[in-house]
Amino acid sequence: MTPSNESVIAVLRQLVQYTKLEDGQSQSFRTRAYEKAIEVIAASSESVAGLSISELKKIDGIGDSTARKIVEFSANGTIGKVERLKKRFPPTMLDLMRIPGLGPKTVLLLQDRLGVVDVPGLTEAIEKHQLASLPGLGAKSEEKIAKAISLLGIHSNETRTPIAEAMDIARRVVAELEGVEGVLTAEYAGSLRRHAETIGDIDILVTAETDSPVTKRFVTLPGVTAVLGSGSTKASIVIDDQMQVDLRVVPEAAFGAALMYFTGSKAHNIALRKRALDRGLTLNEYSLSEIGSGTVVAASTEADIYHRLNLVWITPELREDTGEISAAESGSLPRPISVGDLRGDLHVHTDWSGDGRSTMVEMLDGAVLSGLDYIVITDHAENLAMNGLSRERMLEQRAVIEEMRPRYRPLTILHGAELNIAADGSIDYDAEFLADFDFGVASIHSHFDLSPVDQTDRLIAAIHNSAVNVIGHPSGRMIGRRPGVRFDSDAVFEAAASTGTALEINSHLHRLDLQASHLRRAVETSEVMFAISTDAHHTSAYSNANWGAAQARKGWVPLDRVINTLDTPTFLDWAGRKRNS
Numbered sequence: 001m002t003p004s005n006e007s008v009i010a011v012l013r014q015l016v017q018y019t020k021l022e023d024g025q026s027q028s029f030r031t032r033a034y035e036k037a038i039e040v041i042a043a044s045s046e047s048v049a050g051l052s053i054s055e056l057k058k059i060d061g062i063g064d065s066t067a068r069k070i071v072e073f074s075a076n077g078t079i080g081k082v083e084r085l086k087k088r089f090p091p092t093m094l095d096l097m098r099i100p101g102l103g104p105k106t107v108l109l110l111q112d113r114l115g116v117v118d119v120p121g122l123t124e125a126i127e128k129h130q131l132a133s134l135p136g137l138g139a140k141s142e143e144k145i146a147k148a149i150s151l152l153g154i155h156s157n158e159t160r161t162p163i164a165e166a167m168d169i170a171r172r173v174v175a176e177l178e179g180v181e182g183v184l185t186a187e188y189a190g191s192l193r194r195h196a197e198t199i200g201d202i203d204i205l206v207t208a209e210t211d212s213p214v215t216k217r218f219v220t221l222p223g224v225t226a227v228l229g230s231g232s233t234k235a236s237i238v239i240d241d242q243m244q245v246d247l248r249v250v251p252e253a254a255f256g257a258a259l260m261y262f263t264g265s266k267a268h269n270i271a272l273r274k275r276a277l278d279r280g281l282t283l284n285e286y287s288l289s290e291i292g293s294g295t296v297v298a299a300s301t302e303a304d305i306y307h308r309l310n311l312v313w314i315t316p317e318l319r320e321d322t323g324e325i326s327a328a329e330s331g332s333l334p335r336p337i338s339v340g341d342l343r344g345d346l347h348v349h350t351d352w353s354g355d356g357r358s359t360m361v362e363m364l365d366g367a368v369l370s371g372l373d374y375i376v377i378t379d380h381a382e383n384l385a386m387n388g389l390s391r392e393r394m395l396e397q398r399a400v401i402e403e404m405r406p407r408y409r410p411l412t413i414l415h416g417a418e419l420n421i422a423a424d425g426s427i428d429y430d431a432e433f434l435a436d437f438d439f440g441v442a443s444i445h446s447h448f449d450l451s452p453v454d455q456t457d458r459l460i461a462a463i464h465n466s467a468v469n470v471i472g473h474p475s476g477r478m479i480g481r482r483p484g485v486r487f488d489s490d491a492v493f494e495a496a497a498s499t500g501t502a503l504e505i506n507s508h509l510h511r512l513d514l515q516a517s518h519l520r521r522a523v524e525t526s527e528v529m530f531a532i533s534t535d536a537h538h539t540s541a542y543s544n545a546n547w548g549a550a551q552a553r554k555g556w557v558p559l560d561r562v563i564n565t566l567d568t569p570t571f572l573d574w575a576g577r578k579r580n581s
Contacts, residue, residue, distance in 0.1 A: 006172035162480030182212025354387030425461020443472035507548025519555025
């Protein structure tokens with residue numbers, strides 16, 4: 001069976017991480033080549049597995065070395081280099097590279113000097129103050145690394161995986177299983193479907209014809225490193241030495257009940273079962289049935305089950321038993337936001353930025369294909385030394401955008417910038433230069449270790465700047481990699497609401513910033529507006545809007561509190577009010 005594009009991407013991502021260790025640096029010619037191929041494949045609707053080396057090399061972004069590895073993977077289900085590097089570098093070393101302050105060079109130093117290859121070993125070395133004696137580190141670095149481990153919640157028994165990595169695995173498994181003969185539907189469930197930030201293991205539900213070889217195929221998927229159990233209707237594997245994935249094959253007629261049961265949460269399910277009992281019904285993973293007669297009342301869809309319990313369908317992200325059932329009963333649940341509600345994207349990069357991967361034309365074409373009415377180009381500003389644009393480059397870009405506008409009508413293109421919020425809350429450029437932009441997003445990219453009081457003052461200062469329409473990824477967190485800055489959320493929400501400044505819901509799965517608890521608090525205590533933006537650096541990232549919408553749903557955000565659901569004239573009026581103040 002030909003591997004899916006998702007499986008090809010997954011093995012190339014492994015290759016990137018192990019090559020970083022082999023090269024001893026985060027960026028090298030080889031890692032950049034693999035990363036470019038990943039982006040190309042992610043943006044492609046055509047399967048790359050099964051293509052010849054010459055056919056692959058015709059695809060812009062895939063070179064000879066990468067093409068050979070894709071062909072090898074398509075034929076063997078593995079890449080020899082990855083397997084060799086796994087023997088040299090234990091997979092746990094990849095976990096170390098997620099910790100702020102530990103790049104490939106330092107991780108290799110830990111292995112060489114201290115024999116440290118995992119988080120428990122690192123924790124023990126810190127307790128013994130062994131890092132302080134290593135070249136390039138010292139006592140201060142040791143303290144910072146210890147603090148990062150604590151703030152990220154990484155412990156010796158930690159087994160949870162950041163949502164971005166878990167989602168990659170789940171989507172790849174689902175894509176593989178959908179291609180198996182006799183499979184009717186395949187969907188992930190559990191905490192991943194509830195859009196939790198970190199995931200313990202992945203549940204996959206499948207409906208299939210009785211003679212489908214789905215469980216046999218499941219235990220031989222690309223990347224399977226252990227089979228924990230296998231039967232005719234369920235199986236369990238470990239994939240990529242990283243994550244347990246459980247498969248359950250259920251009857252098509254019971255798919256809704258099973259999906260609800262395995263999605264959870266446990267507390268939500270208990271509350272629903274009690275509600276069912278109060279109505280003379282019993283609810284389990286097979287059906288909603290009458291007590292006594294056993295007559296099935298609903299089973300095939302979740303919506304039917306909720307309806308028979310006198311509830312509207314509750315979106316999976318809300319199923320935590322935190323008031324969603326009573327809200328569904330009273331009709332006060334916010335209408336779930338979907339990607340189709342988003343009229344514009346307010347945070348988009350191009351290759352004018354040092355970290356942008358797609359051209360201006362490609363990003364604008366992608367906006368049109370995504371059905372957007374308006375888009376804001378927000379490449380990095382001058383104070384971000386590695387990636388930012390000087391004033392001269394910004395003016396050049398503005399002229400290019402002006403030339404392109406007629407070609408892309410009716411798409412409205414705004415020229416903005418992602419401005420950097422300095423430690424004192426100031427931003428790039430002077431007020432006169434900033435006034436000529438159409439839009440401004442201001443974000444934290446540095447000084448993550450300031451006190452909560454200083455971070456609060458810093459954010460509020462940027463919020464009060466008339467050139468700032470949106471605060472991008474407000475906490476600056478990277479899930480599982482970097483804790484967000486701590487600030488007085490109520491004070492920031494109040495300042496944003498009073499100045500007409502929106503707070504971003506960053507759609508990238510590594511960020512999901514603001515986090516759901518902050519969103520719900522903001523909705524309940526203020527009138528602040530939000531912007532669901534992709535922060536896209538490549539055309540493939542436009543699809544991240546799905547995760548931003550899911551994050552908004554998890555935070556109970558109503559549709560009328562999201563500025564980029566507005567039509568173009570209303571949105572432009574909103575943006576202009578603050579800039580003209």
